[in-house]
Amino acid sequence: xxxxxxxxxxxxxxxxxxxxxxxxxxxxxxxxxxxxxxxxxxxxxxxxxxxxxxxxxxxxxxxxxxxxxxxxxxxxxxxxxxxxxxxxxxxxxxxxxxxxxxxxxxxxxxxxxxxxxxxxxxxxxxxxxxxxxxxxxxxxxxxxxxxxxxxxxxxxxxxxxxxxxxxxxxxxxxxxxxxxxxxxxxxxxxxxxxxxxxxxxxxxxxxxxxxxxxxxxxxxxxxxxxxxxxxxxxxxxxxxxxxxxxxxxxxxxxxxxxxxxxxxxxxxxxxxxxxxxxxxxxxxxxxxxxxxxxxxxxxxxxxxxxxxxxxxxxxxxxxxxxxxxxxxxxxxxxxxxxxxxxxxxxxxxxxxxxxxxxxxxxxxxxxxxxxxxxxxxxxxxxxxxx
Numbered sequence: 001x002x003x004x005x006x007x008x009x010x011x012x013x014x015x016x017x018x019x020x021x022x023x024x025x026x027x028x029x030x031x032x033x034x035x036x037x038x039x040x041x042x043x044x045x046x047x048x049x050x051x052x053x054x055x056x057x058x059x060x061x062x063x064x065x066x067x068x069x070x071x072x073x074x075x076x077x078x079x080x081x082x083x084x085x086x087x088x089x090x091x092x093x094x095x096x097x098x099x100x101x102x103x104x105x106x107x108x109x110x111x112x113x114x115x116x117x118x119x120x121x122x123x124x125x126x127x128x129x130x131x132x133x134x135x136x137x138x139x140x141x142x143x144x145x146x147x148x149x150x151x152x153x154x155x156x157x158x159x160x161x162x163x164x165x166x167x168x169x170x171x172x173x174x175x176x177x178x179x180x181x182x183x184x185x186x187x188x189x190x191x192x193x194x195x196x197x198x199x200x201x202x203x204x205x206x207x208x209x210x211x212x213x214x215x216x217x218x219x220x221x222x223x224x225x226x227x228x229x230x231x232x233x234x235x236x237x238x239x240x241x242x243x244x245x246x247x248x249x250x251x252x253x254x255x256x257x258x259x260x261x262x263x264x265x266x267x268x269x270x271x272x273x274x275x276x277x278x279x280x281x282x283x284x285x286x287x288x289x290x291x292x293x294x295x296x297x298x299x300x301x302x303x304x305x306x307x308x309x310x311x312x313x314x315x316x317x318x319x320x321x322x323x324x325x326x327x328x329x330x331x332x333x334x335x336x337x338x339x340x341x342x343x344x345x346x347x348x349x350x351x352x353x354x355x356x357x358x359x360x361x362x363x364x365x366x367x368x369x370x371x372x373x374x375x376x377x378x379x380x381x382x383x384x385x386x
Contacts, residue, residue: 001024002025002026002153003019003024003026003152004153004154005026006029006164007157008028008125009030009108010107011292011307012155012157013028013115014111014308014310015310015315017055017056018054018055019120022315022318022319023319026122027121029124029129030125032125033125034125035125037104037105038104039104039105040104040215040224041103042304044065044100044102045301045302045305045379046384047097047305047382047384049098051305051309054312055111055308057110060110061102061110062100064106064215064217065100065101065106065217066100066215066216066217070085070087070373071084071199072196072199072200075365076203076210076253077205077253079254079257082368086374091374101214102215103216103222107304127145127147129141129144129156129163129164130143130144130163131167132154132286137325138151139152139153139285152325153318153329155288156289156293157288159290160291165292165293167286168280168288169280175275176271177272178228178232179228179272180228180229180269180270181225181272182226182264183264184222184263184264186263187219187221188218188219191221197214200212203253203257206252206355206357207249208225208226208227208228208355209354210250210257211226212224221263223264224264225246225261226272230249231245274296274348276344277337281293282326282329284326287329289314290307290310291307293336293340294340296343296344298347299348300347300382306343310332313332313336313386
C-alpha cells in the first residue's frame, strides 16, 4: 500500500507520520514551493498531547511549549474575571495529560522533522492537486504542473478550499461566518501588564473577544483579536473586516483591553469560515482529513487537534490485517464523524456565548461566575478525546 497525501500542513504531515508508524508508505504533495505554516499560536488540550505522544513527537513539541497555569475568562467591558479553569496538577491528573500552547510553526516543524526521518515518507513541494481519477483499485492524482502519480489511496488534506472535497462532495465554497481575526506576536519585554503572564487569558465582549498567551518557551506573547464585522452583517459580503472596524468594535471595551490592540498587527486579517457537518468524506479509495473534511471555527481551539486525531484513526484503520481500503476509509469516517461534528457545532455555540450582548451577556456572566475552577465536566467530552 502506498498513500498519496494532498497537502503538507499539520494534517497532511500528521497523516504521513501516523501511517509510517504503522509501516505504511506515503507521498506528501504540498502546493507551495516549500513546507511551512502561516499563523501564530495554537492551544493544545490534553487530547492533543495524547496524539503527539502517539505520533512520537511530544518531547520535541514540549521543548518550545508553554504550560499555562489557568484558562481565564474576563469581561472585556469591566475587566472583571468571570471564570477560570485551573490547569495544574488536578487538571493533569483528571485528563492524564497537560494543557499547552505552542507556535503553529513549531508544531509543524516538529512534524516535518519527524517525517524527514522516515524512509516510508516522500515529501514533494510545488505540487497542487488539480484532479484525481480512480481505476481498478488505484488512484491517480493529477497536479497543476501537468504531472501525475498513482497510489493505493488518496487522502485530501488540502484545507478549507479542498480540491479533493469538491470532487467528492461538490458543495462549493465554505461558509463565511462574518467573524474577522487579527493577530500579533511581540517580545514579552514589550508587554506592560503581566498580571496574567502565566495564563491563557480571553477577554470577552459584545461581538468580540481578545486572547493572549505566551509562546516559544515564554519568550513572546501571542495576541488574537476577533470581532463580528458590522459591514458583513449589514450585507457587505466583499469589503469588510478592515482595521477601522476592529477599532470601532473594541471602542466600548476597557482601556486595558484597547491597549492590548497595540500588540496586534493591522495589516492582515483572517476571515473565519466553517462548513456544515457532513458524513460523506470518502469515495472508494479517497478520503478527506482535517479542514478538508470538517472545518471549524476557532472557538474550541480544536482545528489542528481534530486533524491529528483524524490521522491516528485513519492510520489504524488502514493498518488492520487484510484490510479492504474502501471499508477501512468508511470505518475511519464513522469513527470520526460525530465527534468532529460536535466540535463544529459546539464551536459555533461557544462563539455566540463569548460574544453575547445585553441580557444574554448578563446571564453568561452570572453562570460563569458560579463555576468551580477545578471542575471539568463541561469539557470532559472534548479533552478526554479518543
